[in-house]
Amino acid sequence: MDLYFSPLACSMASRIALYEANAPARFIEVDGKTGRTLDGENFLAVNPLGFVPVIRTDDGEVVTENAAILQYIADRFPDAALAPRGGMARTRLHQWLSFISTELHKGLFGPLFDPKMPEAAKAHLLEKGDSRLAHLNTYLTGREFLLDSFSVADAYLFTVLNWKIATPVDIKKWPAVEAYYTHLAERPSIARALSEEHALMRKK
Numbered sequence: 276m277d278l279y280f281s282p283l284a285c286s287m288a289s290r291i292a293l294y295e296a297n298a299p300a301r302f303i304e305v306d307g308k309t310g311r312t313l314d315g316e317n318f319l320a321v322n323p324l325g326f327v328p329v330i331r332t333d334d335g336e337v338v339t340e341n342a343a344i345l346q347y348i349a350d351r352f353p354d355a356a357l358a359p360r361g362g363m364a365r366t367r368l369h370q371w372l373s374f375i376s377t378e379l380h381k382g383l384f385g386p387l388f389d390p391k392m393p394e395a396a397k398a399h400l401l402e403k404g405d406s407r408l409a410h411l412n413t414y415l416t417g418r419e420f421l422l423d424s425f426s427v428a429d430a431y432l433f434t435v436l437n438w439k440i441a442t443p444v445d446i447k448k449w450p451a452v453e454a455y456y457t458h459l460a461e462r463p464s465i466a467r468a469l470s471e472e473h474a475l476m477r478k479k
Contacts, residue, residue: 276299277301277303278293278302278303279318281304281327282475284307284328285327285435286341287469289430290468290471291430291433291465292355292427297355298348321337322337341431346358346368357426358426371422372427376431379404383403383408387438387444397443405448408444411449415454415455417451419455425462430464433456437469
């Protein structure tokens, strides 16, 4: 299995999931500026949209979109118990993956990386984001994970919350969210992924 990634991007969630599953994978770094991998492959031939993550399965299938990839990893390695098998529990996983993707990733953190965003627009976005983080804070109060145990949704949520290091989002305003982030940062799979991807960023 190949995972196309960029350091500290949302693809880190897939790295975390693979580490949780002790799954073999080849990690292929993509340069977002050139649209090529570090070994010269044209990434746009793999995903014309140019977005990571992308997985190429052992059968040669190409899978895009973070939520789909995370569930593929969970289903490919069921012994790691990274996703419920079905029923309402699986629906709740879909719910949280959708919330993270739309309300936090694309709806809050992602736009804040745009250097051309006017300060007024940024302030408005942060204000709107407060209701989403307040909802998350209420839900996480007294909880260790989004579901009953660690899942791919937690890998994704941690990855997105980690973008606080490069945006004006202050999770200290939300004690349960901050406690969740701090606790997960100590999880071996996450600590390993963070260390490796920070090291790759320092080389740039």
